[in-house]
Amino acid sequence: MAPARSRFAGRRLSFGRVALTVLAALAVVGVGAAAAVVPVLTTPATAPGSDRWFAGYYDVTLDSGEQLARSTMAEGPGGIVLAFVVAAGDADCTPTWGKAYTLDDAASRFQLDRRVERLRREGRPLAVSFGGAINTELASACSTVDALARAYGLVLDRYGIDVIDLDIEGDALRDTAATARRAAAVAQLQRERAADGRPLDVWLTLPVAPNGLTDDGLAQVSSLMDAGVSIAGVNAMTMNFNADDRSVSMADLSIGALRATAAQLETAWNERKLPLPAGGAWSLLGATPMIGQNDVEHEVFSLDDAHALAAFADEVGLERMSLWSVNRDRTCGTNYPHPRTVSVSCSGVEQAGETFSDVLGAGRDGTPSGRIAPEDDSPVIADDPETSPFPVWSSQSFYSAGVFVVWHGSVYVSKWWNEDGAVPDDPTLDAAASAWTYVGPVLPGDKPYALPQLPAGTYPEWVAGDLYNQGDRVMYNGSGYEAKWWSRGQRPDRSVTDRDYSPWKLVTEP
Template sequence: MRPLVAPARSRFAGRRLSFARIALTVVAGLVVVGVGAAAAVVPVFTAPAASSGTDRWFAGYYDVTLDSGEQLARSTMAQGPGGVILAFVVAAGDDECTPTWGKAYTLDDAASRFHLDRRVERLRREGRPLAVSFGGAINTELAAACTTVDALAQAYGLVLDRYGIDVIDLDIEGDALNDAETTARRAAAVAQLQRQRTEQGTPLDVWLTLPVAPDGLTDEGLGQVSSMLDAGVHLAGVNAMTMNFNADDRSVSMADLSIGSLRATASQIETAWQEHDVPPPPGGAWSLMGATPMIGQNDVAHDVFSLDDARALARFADEAGLERVSMWSLNRDRTCGSNYPHPRTVSVSCSGVEQAGETFSGVLGDGRDGTPSGRPAPTGDSPSIADDPETSPFPVWSSQSFYSAGVFVVWHGSVYVSKWWNEDGDVPDDPTLDADASAWTYIGPVLAADRPFALPTLPAGTYTEWAASELYNQGDRVMYDGTGYEAKWWSRGQRPDRSVTDRDYSPWKLLSEP
């Protein structure tokens, strides 16, 4: 999977998957793979009848780099069932062993620009499980940029410690699948990190996310599984990217393609565990597997994963006892607006299909009440930090102030962002209001590490002091309490500091430099 910013392409570029070449059927619990004399019959583990939703889990991928400012008011990260898989952590550069979000943002950048630390803490307090995905189809993977096992393990650890994560997802695709040196280093680093965490009493679960074809994992994908098992990594499972199949039989649904690929992958996983003398869990191969469709429009133009496909895949997953279901992505789980004229072109913020009020996360996550690690998600409120204009990271909300869309405030130890221009309205945490009716969206708690909010200051005398009796025209600049402001239009008697929260109707705008 990948953040949808690179040119769309199939993961099997130049390859068409023909059902004349690939026979994949199920008879009495056996999988038949191949055609003619070459066909092979292999057993597939089935989950015990006692398997339930409390043992299985759902978590959608979420591209943390897409939402900032006003967009956070409409964020889907904290909505819907199940957990969240934060994507994607990659290296800062080809030779820079520094974890970043999407290469463009450091972990500190994500805290300030996307409020990621705050939103993670909110999910933790709500008991929502979290995982972090490393890799993806674009940018440089940490395993390629970090030249030693120790450096790579340390880079992984920085991310896990920052967000309190005990489950990692390694999304390996593209050139990374064929890089033997990187593959060996990754496996050794993950094994080292997993041993360290186990010794510390903080176990680490590891998932491999790999591309699949209708006949299962590719040879390169199987090599990644073997590399991890050879290094002594205890794999929680293998997550199949059931997407972008590019099959030449257009009459076969995406659900059937996905289910066929999962059946084939199950037999491959059973074989891999047997070959490495690793005992399977009670649920067999299915309890070592996940499925991740790309909801709606896929990168391949004729591959469209519909809500009906989601329902069929969810039914199969429940019947088979599939451990994990995910999707790419939570950011896209909505119908495209009428102003988007290219629904068949993949969008980062909508699915490309009519959802009629339904969500893919609701369908795929229904009844899946487990957590990625199988351990209870940590819950509980930390002590609330009192509202104090001297220490709060944003202005404390006041019924006497005006607020433009995208303005952040603090109220009762929590941070909110305004969805539209408002003043003298309901308090941000009004419990009687539905979320859609409130002018405010809850982002997360005030954190002990937050820095106090402060306006930018300029050297004394940079501009003349604002005076209530003066007439100001567009372009005039003034100082007020050490901060610089520029007039947007004619005004008199309107204090410049109103522009801090009211960007729409204040005649002034804030200056950060002369």
């Protein structure tokens, strides 16, 4: 799912034409075939609702340290599908986030490991999505099944996640070698984890047309099933339909696509004599709309569409609901003059304080496969300036926006410049009123915070009584600093937390 590309570019799909095609097909095969399809499309779900879950896609590659103070990753209902893990290069089997960051980069630059651990401890649904519309999927880059299985497993183990989301789009749908390698690797990974008592849910995320999965999408389902993979479900990307009939709402297009996909899944399971879940094919199905403005300019998924789709999902017992993307789930600011152009940071529609996540996630309090999240018995790591990954908060210090601190075994990031305010974990303050955003726990593997050190004598030692002008460089406790403006008597190390008003900035290299 990438906001700059239509999944059906160049193809025009008429809703009416699709409906006629389906009716004609039913007429050819007879009433018996039609009767086999109707129960999937009309029978309410009978499965318990405790395992129906919601998790919006979160584009990890858009993060930066400063943005974490206003990050929506841990806000709202349900969980998160982390997107997207791809190969480092066309022939490089190393997993990366969007080819832009290694897993270690993501941990250091925007605290991804810590934020995921927070969600895990809170019992939120979590999945990692591999693939997407751009870059090279690991199955294409990894030359062997074993290497691919290791790459998938490396990511899942790092984040403690037991749900894999395979987002197969574009050229990857037709890459037969990669498809076979992917199926074999996922089957191997699933067997290994089952033997260790660690179940792995496998979801396929695929583009859909108004008449359901394309032939290429069905081939992806078949490939996994024939390799022995136990598929938890198929997640339909109900977006960018490029339909001729513009009078049909996005909700109706989505519902029609889901009905058709449910029938296709029932057929696939019946052909292999596999039992359907208690809720039928709906318990094997998910939906992911692109909220607000879609890549197809005249297609806009409104909040009314969201309410209609949510009502339908509740009626039939749809197992999973997601959205693309959590990063976009807000009204665009007035300085963004092109709402019909897809933004990665806002929906392009007026939301009036309502979120798509709240609408689509309402009542979906379950987890994948209904697994109960284990109780969090992780010990709180004591605050210690010698071992903490960031400075321990102090009422005597000044903090600029985007500065990280440790307090009571947790990491916080400041939302605005502050000093001598309430403690970061003040229970009497609503999150909106606090100057701090909770990021996640201090982790056992965290490295102690330390300022970069320069070789002795790189610059003159700072002297409190000396006058310093812009551009002057000094050393203080082994670290280098450069003057931003005229100053005297201002200790350089204050700039580590007070980037706004300190006359100094840290120098990381000579």
